[in-house]
Amino acid sequence: MSGGVDSAVAAARAAEAGHDVTGVHLALSANPQSFRTGARGCCTIEDSRDARRAADVIGIPFYVWDLAERFREDVVDDFVAEYEAGRTPNPCLRCNEKIKFAALLDKALALGFDAVCTGHYATVVIGEDGTRELHRASDMAKDQSYVLGVLDERQLAHAMFPLGDTLTTKDEIRAEAERRGLAVAKKPDSHDICFIADGDTQGFLAKRLGRAEGDIVDESGTKVGSHDGAYGFTIGQRKGLRIGRPAADGKPRYVLDISPVDNTVTVGPAAALDVVALTAVRPRWCGTAPTGPGGYTAQLRAHGGETAVTAELADGTLRVSFEEPVRGVAPGQAIVLYDGTRVVGSATIATTTRRPTAALTG
Amino acid sequence: MAYLDHAATTPMLPEAIEAMTAQFGLAGNASSLHAAGRRARRTVEEARETLAEALGARPSEVVFTSGGTEADNLAVKGLYWSRRAADPARTRVLASPVEHHAVLDAVNWLGEHEGATVEYLPVDGYGRVSPGTLREAIARDPGSVALATVMWANNEIGTILPVRELAEVAAEFGIPLHSDAVQAFGQTELDFGASGLAAMTVSGHKIGGPYGIGALLLGREYTPVPVLHGGGQERHVRSGTLDVPAIAAFSVAGRLAAERQERFAQHIGALRDELIEAVRTAVPDAVLGGDPDHRLPANAHFSFPGCEGDSLLLLLDAQGIECSTGSACTAGVAQPSHVLLATGCDPDLARGTLRFSLGHTSTREDVKAVAKAIGPAVERARSAGLS
Numbered sequence: 001m002s003g004g005v006d007s008a009v010a011a012a013r014a015a016e017a018g019h020d021v022t023g024v025h026l027a028l029s030a031n032p033q034s035f036r037t038g039a040r041g042c043c044t045i046e047d048s049r050d051a052r053r054a055a056d057v058i059g060i061p062f063y064v065w066d067l068a069e070r071f072r073e074d075v076v077d078d079f080v081a082e083y084e085a086g087r088t089p090n091p092c093l094r095c096n097e098k099i100k101f102a103a104l105l106d107k108a109l110a111l112g113f114d115a116v117c118t119g120h121y122a123t124v125v126i127g128e129d130g131t132r133e134l135h136r137a138s139d140m141a142k143d144q145s146y147v148l149g150v151l152d153e154r155q156l157a158h159a160m161f162p163l164g165d166t167l168t169t170k171d172e173i174r175a176e177a178e179r180r181g182l183a184v185a186k187k188p189d190s191h192d193i194c195f196i197a198d199g200d201t202q203g204f205l206a207k208r209l210g211r212a213e214g215d216i217v218d219e220s221g222t223k224v225g226s227h228d229g230a231y232g233f234t235i236g237q238r239k240g241l242r243i244g245r246p247a248a249d250g251k252p253r254y255v256l257d258i259s260p261v262d263n264t265v266t267v268g269p270a271a272a273l274d275v276v277a278l279t280a281v282r283p284r285w286c287g288t289a290p291t292g293p294g295g296y297t298a299q300l301r302a303h304g305g306e307t308a309v310t311a312e313l314a315d316g317t318l319r320v321s322f323e324e325p326v327r328g329v330a331p332g333q334a335i336v337l338y339d340g341t342r343v344v345g346s347a348t349i350a351t352t353t354r355r356p357t358a359a360l361t362g
Numbered sequence: 363m364a365y366l367d368h369a370a371t372t373p374m375l376p377e378a379i380e381a382m383t384a385q386f387g388l389a390g391n392a393s394s395l396h397a398a399g400r401r402a403r404r405t406v407e408e409a410r411e412t413l414a415e416a417l418g419a420r421p422s423e424v425v426f427t428s429g430g431t432e433a434d435n436l437a438v439k440g441l442y443w444s445r446r447a448a449d450p451a452r453t454r455v456l457a458s459p460v461e462h463h464a465v466l467d468a469v470n471w472l473g474e475h476e477g478a479t480v481e482y483l484p485v486d487g488y489g490r491v492s493p494g495t496l497r498e499a500i501a502r503d504p505g506s507v508a509l510a511t512v513m514w515a516n517n518e519i520g521t522i523l524p525v526r527e528l529a530e531v532a533a534e535f536g537i538p539l540h541s542d543a544v545q546a547f548g549q550t551e552l553d554f555g556a557s558g559l560a561a562m563t564v565s566g567h568k569i570g571g572p573y574g575i576g577a578l579l580l581g582r583e584y585t586p587v588p589v590l591h592g593g594g595q596e597r598h599v600r601s602g603t604l605d606v607p608a609i610a611a612f613s614v615a616g617r618l619a620a621e622r623q624e625r626f627a628q629h630i631g632a633l634r635d636e637l638i639e640a641v642r643t644a645v646p647d648a649v650l651g652g653d654p655d656h657r658l659p660a661n662a663h664f665s666f667p668g669c670e671g672d673s674l675l676l677l678l679d680a681q682g683i684e685c686s687t688g689s690a691c692t693a694g695v696a697q698p699s700h701v702l703l704a705t706g707c708d709p710d711l712a713r714g715t716l717r718f719s720l721g722h723t724s725t726r727e728d729v730k731a732v733a734k735a736i737g738p739a740v741e742r743a744r745s746a747g748l749s
Contacts (some may be wrong), residue, residue: 022676024601061679063672110746111673 001025001055001062003047004179005184006119006163008054012180013162015058015115021117023062026104027361028071028194054182057059067103072361074098075197078210083231086258087332090147091193091300091360097150097284123164125342132145132156134286135342136148137164146299149336149346150284152165163228175210202232214263216243219272230263236273236328243267267304274325274355279336280318282345289313289345296337296344300321300329318347364683364728368568368660368721369517375570375615375722380609382572392604393595396448400697410611412646416613416620417564417579418553425578425596427608430544430565433578434691436600437553437561438511442472445508445538447587450729455480456510456525458702460489461606465511466700467541475597478508482704487704488653489521497531504535514543514548516564518662518701518717519652526709529558538584544576548626549617549658561586564616566608570722571615575608612736630720631659633729637718638662640733645740651715651733653704660720665707666740669714673743678716681735683728686717713748 001007001023015021025048048064056060075094082089102334105116121137122145134156151159163173170189177185192199207230211265216225225243227233237255247253247269254273258265265289283289293312298320308323318333337344363573365373376381390398392406407421426434431542436453445452457469457480483491483499489651491512500507510532515522525541533541536558543552548569554562561584566575576735578600580586585599590603600684619626639666652662665672678685688699698712718732 020680022680061676063676065672107673107746110676111742 001051001231002119002190003050003184003187004119004190005174006121008058008119008182008184009173009177009180010052010117010119010162011059011060012158012177012182015060017162018115021058021059021060022113023051023058024087024104024108025051025062025064026071027064027066027068028075029068030101036042036044045073047162050184053276054184057181057183061304063106065101066333070103071095071099071195074103079193079206082332083205084209084260084262084290084331088234088330089332090334091195091212092302092333093150096156100149101155101159102316105155109158115160117160117162120148120161120165121163121166122148122161122343123341124159124161132159132286135164135340136341136343138166139168140168144302145301145338146304146334146336147211149286149299149334149343151286152219152284153287156286157158158243197241205229205231212263214265216241216265216267218247218253219266224253224267230258233258233265235330242266270327273329275322275327275328275329276325276355277319277351277353278329278335278349279351280320281316282312283318283345283347285345286343287345296339299338299360300326300333300334300349306338309337310316310345317350364731366683366685366720366728366732368724369717371567371573372570372610372721373723374567374572376617377618378571378611378615381614382607384423385607387604390518390606394401395592396453400695402604405606406609408602409609412613413577413616417547417562418555418557420555420582421581422582422597423524423554423579423622425600426578426604426606426612427576427578427596427600428574428602429576430462430563431464431540431576432569433565433576434540434542434562434602435468436578436586436589437563437580437681438465438468438473439476439510439542439589439647440478440575441509441538441561441584442478443587451506452508453477453480454503454506455508456481456483456496457508458483458485458489458491460485460516460701461511461513462517462542462544465540467659469511478516480508483510483512485704487705488656489516489519489701490523490653490656491528493524493527493531496528497534500531500535504537507535507537509538509540509560509699511540511542514546514552514699515544515658516652518699518715519559519663519705520545520658520719521653522656522658524547524656525559532560535556535561537604538581545658545661547616548623549660550627551623551637552620566612566615569615569619571612572608575605575612577612595645613657626722627659629698633724633726634662634718634720636662636726637720637729637732640729641736644733644737646680648740649711651691651705651707660722660724663675664716665702665711666714666716666743667700667711668748669740669743670748671713671744673718673746674714677739678732680734680737681731683731683735686719688717689716700725709746714743 041132042338052062052227079089079091119338121142123135125133138144160220196204210343212229218224231253256268297306300311309320331349333349336346389401392402410424413420414424421654455478483495514525517546529539541560542563544565547564560581562579567573590598590601649665700711702712
């Protein structure tokens with residue numbers, strides 16, 4: 001229970017359905033000192049207090065579990081290392097894979113619980129043979145199955161998403177919270193990365209990785225500007241490049257490539273961002289791994305749309321080609337494959353192939 | 363349900379509830395001069411006399427406060443300020459490291475903001491401060507000591523400290539000793555007059571009285587600088603309109619706590635011994651915390667190797683057994699207790715603690731419930747490990 005409205009309503013629904021529910025708030029602060037000594041407990045940390053307040057109203061026990069160390073190792077350090085390597089990670093997937101449905105789930109199972117229930121918008125479908133399938137939420141607009149695409153069958157077997165089958169809008173979830181007497185009903189949604197409270201990812205990275213000045217070059221290798229650290233860029237990024245001289249054709253320039261080895265950022269026109277294929281590693285399947293090449297739809301970022309692909313698994317590497325070129329694809333991001341509404345699995349993008357005119361690899 | 367967290371708070375005694383509710387609805391500020399005020403004043407003063415008698419003190423030595431925390435703050439900060447005002451050389455504060463946070467944080471605050479030099483007195487493996495230790499600390503420079511503070515009994519591990527002997531040492535040097543006796547009241551004999559203490563803290567809700575009321579027993583020769591300024595209602599060292607219903611109920615609970623102390627120690631002590639035995643039988647490697655002999659009759663504190671205290675708490679709570687991992691103030695995020703660390707306990711072992719504290723409603727059924735649940739709970743918590 002994060003202290004937000006979704007997990008509070010999810011807990012209330014699970015309890016109402018007759019489950020024996022215990023609320024758990026994860027203490028994940030990257031700076032556990034502020035959590036521990038400042039408040040000597042959770043009592044004055046606002047989100048934790050909101051979660052506790054909701055649990056009390058629902059009438060379930062509530063505990064704060066300190067997984068800050070695991071979170072730092074598995075999520076925060078990984079996040080920083082990925083940026084340092086020129087990639088663009090998604091820490092929410094990582095947290096679901098390593099913390100919520102691993103460290104937390106394992107502890108819960110050991111203590112005798114059956115499942116981890118969260119406020120994610122996604123659906124678990126139980127097949128006739130008992131196998132679990134992860135599907136998009138009933139309402140595509142709220143679907144969060146992308147960030148759960150890293151869960152394997154065992155993790156899914158112990159997952160519950162009580163909000164997944166609602167066709168109600170967020171306003172109606174808030175109304176339901178209000179009806180249930182949950183004070184978090186009006187609490188604003190959180191969109192930012194939870195461990196970067198002020199939303200300043202660049203500042204966060206700069207503090208950890210330090211300044212590392214380097215060149216910004218165009219596709220021909222000509223220097224067009226400089227930067228304070230290649231890690232501060234994301235492929236497809238347009239703003240904040242601080243390039244004084246306009247491009248020859250006068251068109252806006254985008255980050256095409258980040259090379260941590262020579263600390264260089266390459267920029268170029270939007271057309272050069274078009275990706276026709278990619279390879280992805282560390283595949284995780286929600287069920288059995290697909291055999292042979294197949295047609296799927298793919299999602300490439302948390303709030304992205306769907307795109308048709310052909311995918312094939314070979315030697316642990318997923319090879320994906322797009323029917324139509326896509327833009328803004330960065331190594332480090334997760335690609336999640338769908339078969340209709342069913343999540344097939346996910347993998348971490350390793351390399352991309354640009355349209356032949358400007359073939360580049362990341 | 364087995365409520366075994368009486369050291370956190372214990373249900374009000376029926377007699378105290380009766381005394382309290384009898385006051386609700388009556389008009390009269392105890393500071394007013396009219397008839398209603400005089401009636402309130404009489405209630406307060408009779409309560410003061412009752413409480414003084416229960417604690418071996420003079421009525422004028424009872425200063426009502428809003429609870430244990432305020433009384434501790436008044437004693438520690440107030441005595442520090444008044445002693446230093448009388449002699450600027452007095453800036454040393456001697457304290458045991460196993461104090462409740464109400465004392466510990468007040469002492470540390472003096473160190474951070476008021477120029478105090480805080481010295482923690484070493485304790486043994488049971489959390490006891492020896493008179494020799496106190497003597498040595500004072501003797502290093504007696505003229506620089508503002509005050510010393512050592513609790514009567516520890517709230518987590520239940521150890522009773524040798525307060526009378528410590529007070530003797532302090533008295534030799536003319537140094538005021540304060541003692542937080544919140545946990546000791548009703549469980550072991552308290553005689554403020556005979557103790558030699560300068561000040562002693564007691565609280566209402568730990569003895570079957572109401573929340574929000576406590577007292578500082580304060581020797582007549584001491585005038586601490588107030589923490590709360592205002593109307594000066596209590597000997598000009600504590601201000602605030604007196605809470606007549608709470609004071610009336612507190613005095614009834616205090617009288618009963620003193621009257622029933624011996625029987626409580628025997629009866630509850632026997633139940634507590636059964637509980638310790640049951641836990642040891644179910645979990646042979648459980649480590650009993652605190653002094654095995656000099657301990658509160660209602661306290662049983664254990665460390666369970668390889669367990670997270672939080673996990674045990676959760677598992678027992680799910681079966682209707684309510685206890686604590688230690689001081690309630692450290693609950694929330696698991697961290698080893700300062701008390702256990704001060705006694706030299708291994709930090710990993712200190713994470714797997716449970717405190718069972720019995721009280722006036724405890725029964726053999728409660729003990730049986732623990733005996734039945736603790737073995738499987740420890741086994742399960744061990745498999746969940748230390749996160």
